[in-house]
Amino acid sequence: MPTYHLNINGSQKKVETEADTPLLHVLSDYLELNAPTYGCGLSQCGSCTVLVNGTATTSCMLPVSSIGKSEITTLEGLVSDNGKLHAVQRAFVKEQAAQCGYCLNGMVMTTISLLNKNPSPDDVEIRNALEGNICRCGSHTRIIRAVKTAAKSL
Amino acid sequence: MTEIPLQSRRKFIKNMGYISVGFSLLGACIGSEDPTIASRATYDGKLPGSIGRAKTVNAWLEILEDGNIRVLSGKVELGQGLRTAIQQVAAEELDMDLDKVQVHLAETGLTPNEGYTGASASIQNSAMSVRYAAATARQELLGLASKKLNTPIDDLLLFNGIVKSKLGNKSLTFAEILEGEQIDKEVIVPVPIKNKAEHRYVGKSIARTDIEGMVRGQAGYIQNLRFPGMVHARVVRPPGYESKLLTLDETGLKAEVPGVLKTVVKGSFVGVITEREHQAIKAEQYLRNHSEWTTSAPFPQIENLFTHIKEIANDPETVRNEGNVEAAFKGVETIKARYTKPYIKHASLGPACGWAMFDGEVLHIWSHSQGIYPLREALATMLSMEAEKIHIIAVPGAGCFGHSTADDAATDAALLAMEYPNTHVRVQWSRQDEHLWDPYGPAMIAELEASLDENNRINSWKADVWTDSHSQRPNKDAGTVLAARYLETPFTMKSRGYLGGGHRNADPYYNIPNMKLNAHYYNGPFRVSSLRSLGSFTNIFAIESLMDSLAEKAGQDPLDFRLKHLEDERAIAVIQKVKELTASQNIADNQGVGYAFMRYKNTDAYIAMAAKVAVDKVTGNIELIKMWAAVDVGEVINMDGITNQIEGGLIQAASWTLKEQLTFNTNEITSTDWIKYPILRFSEIPEVEVAIINRPEEDAKGVGEVPMPPTPAAIANAIYKACGKRVYDLPITPEKILNG
Known part of the structure; x- marks a missing residue:
């Protein structure tokens, strides 16, 4: 092998x-x-x-x-050696942007990728970036808010 | 309120007579002052049903040696934030910091048997049981401390795990009061509970502590459990519901797929155990390609589904009959309409997973089941084992929104673990199995007829509802769990499950003098069970669509028309609130705002909601712009928790309304993945705005299912306003707006 x-x-x-x-x-x-x-x-x-x-x-x-x-x-x-969360992770906690949280990994990682390329995305750009990520609980509006919160703090 | 003189921590320690207590309190109390203890009011009302099954305090909470509290709830966390809500209630009654309260959810032999987690009933049952148990515990701790400290109860303070005298010279920890015992006192009324006006946690927005774990990748989903020596497994599901295994050729399996440990064949149940997960996926594919099965009974043609349902339905059962509907209809013009809803999937984002380990005596199971005690009964029957020899621990999975496939994955794991003992066996379902074998929310038809009197009030209302069962959850009938149906001696399900869920909310909450409701039960071609809000989703879609049609006939504003048929002040208040929320909307030519109202189960939470849409008259394309909801669940436990549930529910229900339906041909189910069963994605998500009316004096009711039923009607009514086209059949698609 x-x-x-x-x-x-x-x-x-x-x-x-x-x-x-x-x-x-x-x-x-x-x-x-x-x-x-x-x-x-x-x-x-x-x-x-x-x-x-x-x-x-x-x-x-x-x-x-x-x-x-x-x-x-x-x-x-994404978590620092001292346990400190990345700004995007913190934003998802702050906005309580989850229910079951099963999709959260993908949401956070896609957000980081988006903000790497586009530090201040507008609403449409955020939605387009996250189009491939499914959330079944319906936390979308909180997730969009978390992305905006994260963008502001970076 | 009892005012307690503030006192510095230093003085507190100095005055304290018990060195041992002083040490045990150091960590908790340094720098803090005695809190103001809220006053208590006597509760003399009804106790929740769950208390009847677990009567004593220690069935609900335990005092730990370190002074923390461990609450035991028989309900499970499904992403609805139940853990936090229960924590709030317990911390409130015991005047503790939130982080000193742990919550242990559903485990057989440890937590109370609370049946299933569902029906929006966890707050009114589990959380309220915890409230009264904690309040009883407080009284008991004060009573015992009073004796030990030789101080009257009125001169004692109980907070954060200690009881101390108001003068501060004597104190005991909970552990010292109980000396290793737990409180086995029965929870009875009257019981003093905290005055609600003085709540610190309940009714507030308390952040869920589990979300930080989620963003760290430490959420503890069932999929992520790990055990030394664990193995992976998958099950080869038959090609159809009734298919039986004819041949299985595994001769080339081990040469083709590394890591295969064992193939288990029991009748038409085929499972394969491997060292690694990806090996199990390949082994399952290999076995599927090297097996032959009998064909299954054909499905009806999808375009004939509703005709088929009517053909196979039983004679109707009259569920409600008031006044004389037939007489009232005579000689007047009635409005009639037929509404339909297709089969809809739970479509959990995480396919089911189950774990089991048989140690030679006890079968241990880890499951994201919503009812571990009932699951234990089903497995005990299937395996001919004593229930006490089966130990089930609830572990969270992805949100499932009703009875989905968790119990089935646990059953798979149980069967495989019995054949591969002393090893933790992990069974992971595929996306395709999840989409194919899910017990769907059943297709329904609602035919309504109503008439107005000379004052344009509804005089008569007739509803006929066609429905399959709305719950086939596990119970002692082993046929309720999937794999049991495919064993050498198959278990076929004996009962039809819960038929009554089909006519939930089918009788309008409005004041109508003549009303008749007939339920037509059918036993349909697909596996079904409970999906968030059961029949209410279809029934309220029908009722609230017809209410708009009747309002139009009466020449009245849809909300005013509804208000004329309501006397309940709480119902009126949510409608007024949603009116207020939408008052300042500018509505363009191709746009419309639609409304809907419901009192869930006609006895629980109230919701009035609105949807704003834009419809492209050329393409039929629907843009769902915004949804509003005004909700009254009685006493609020966690304000943000409720808001989160409603926001999410509105979006999920919009997805059901605009996108979702099971597709099939006569041979097979064809909606096998997220492409063939699309759900709402980010580009289609509306804005949502939620207003909660908190009524602490009223009973706390659940909210999880509440946003679902009014959503399709609000959207359909908005579309009608936008383009003049009324759609009666879900999902509402551009094609139905252009044609039909």
């Missing part, structure tokens, strides 16, 4: 697995990173989103063999 050296949240991780193992399962099953959630395995709902070189990407259909030297960041990797 092949071995992969992955750059995850700033550190090197060695994983021995099949080449077609999706990154999501590498993260959750091998590395015990719980934030990216399994929602569809079809890249339709966004709950498994991670940052690949700073860009939001669904991880459920991304084979581990395609990662190479790319920098992978998960929600866990």
Whole structure:
């Protein structure tokens, strides 16, 4: 079985697995990173989103063999060593932008990716960026508010 | 209110006679002053139903050695913020800081058996039981401390886990008062409860503490449990409801998929256990491709669904009959309409997951079930085990909005763990299985007929409702859990489940002298169970659509027309409030604002709501611009919690209204994923605005289901105002606006 050296949240991780193992399962099953959630395995709902070189990407259909030297960041990797939350994480707490929270990982990661490229998005730009992320509880309006709060604080 | 002289912490310690107490209090009290203790009022009303099943204080709360309180609730957290609401209620009665109250939700053998978490009943049952249990605990702690400290109760203060004398020279922690015992006193009325006007937590917006865990990736979903030596599993579901396994060829499986540990075949139940999760996915695919099954009974054609439902329905049952509807209809012009709703999915964002471990004696199960005790009964029957040998722990999953697939995943795990003992077996459902095997919210038809009298008041109202069951939740009938139906000796479901949910809210809350309601039950082609608000969603869609049609016939403003048929001041207040919220709206030519009202179950929370839409008359495209809701749930526990539930409910209900329906052909269900079963996405999300009328003097009622039923009518009424087209069949799509 092949071995992969992955750059995850700033550190090197060695994983021995099949080449077609999706990154999501590498993260959750091998590395015990719980934030990216399994929602569809079809890249339709966004709950498994991670940052690949700073860009939001669904991880459920991304084979581990395609990662190479790319920098992978998960929600866990946003928290500082001293436990301090990233501004986007803080904004989601402040706006109480969740019910069950299962989609929250994808929402936060997509927001970070958006704000990396566009620090002050308007309402339409926020909605477009989050279009691939499904929330079933209907927390959308709070999530949009959280993105705006985060943008202001960055 | 009892005014307590403020006293510095230093003095408090100095005056204190008990060194041991002093140490135990250091952490909690340094720098703080004695609080003002709120006054108490005697509660002599009814106790919640849950108290009947768990009568003593210690069934509901325990005093921990460190002075914290552990509250035990038989309900589960579904993202509705129940944990925080219960924490607020307990902390309030015991005058404690919120973080000194832990909440332990549903675990068999530990928490009370509160049946299912559903029907918007957790606040009125569980949270209120906790209120009276905590209030009783307070009295008991004061009584015991009074004896131990030889001080009259009136001279004692109870707060933050201690009881001290007002002079501050004597005090005891809860643990010292109880000396290792718990309070087994029965919860009875009268019981002194905190004066509501002096509440610190209840009625306020208290931030949910679990959201910080979520943004850290530490939410503790069932999918994320970990156990040493754990294994993964998937189940090969049959191609149809009645399909039976003919052949299974697993000869090439291990060569094709690494990590396969065991294939379990029990009749037509096929599961595969692997070392890693992605291996289980591949193994399931392999086995599906290498198995043959019998075909299942054909489904009706989708375009004939409602005709089919009428054909298979039982003779109607008259549920309500007042005055004489038929006589009142004679010789007058009536308005008649038929409204329909398709099958709708729970469509939880997280497919079901279940865990089990059989240690040779006890079967341990972790599940995001909404009813762990009833699930235990179903599993006990299926496995021929004593219920006491099955231990189920509730663990949160993704929001599920009714009876979905959690119990089925737990059942899968139970069957596999029995075949692979002493190992934690994790079963994860796929998106496709979740979409295909979900017990859907049933399709419904509501046919209404009504007439006005000479004063343009509604004189007579007749409703005929066609409905399947609205709950087939687990119980001792093992046929309620999916996998049991496919075993060597299959369990078929014996009962029809809860049919009554179909005519929930089918009788209008309005004052109408002649009213008749007939329920036509059918046993339909798809697996169904409870979906948020049950039949009320269809029934209020129908009633509130017809109310607008009647108002138009009467030449009256839709809200004024409704008000003329209501005497209940709380109903009137929510309608006035929504009128106020929407008063300043500018409405363009292609736009409309529509309204709807409901009292949930005709006995619980009140809601009046509005929707504003713009309709493109060329394309039929509907833009849902904004929704407003004015809600009265009686006593508010967590203001932001309720607001969050309503905002989310409005959006979910808008999704049901505008997008959602099960699709199928005669052979199979075709809406298998998020592309084929689209739900509302960000670009389509309206603004929402919620106003809560808090009535602390009234009973606290649940809110989870309340925003759902009025939403489709408010949207349909708004569309009618915008373009003159009334849509009677959900979902409301551009095609139905242009055609039909």
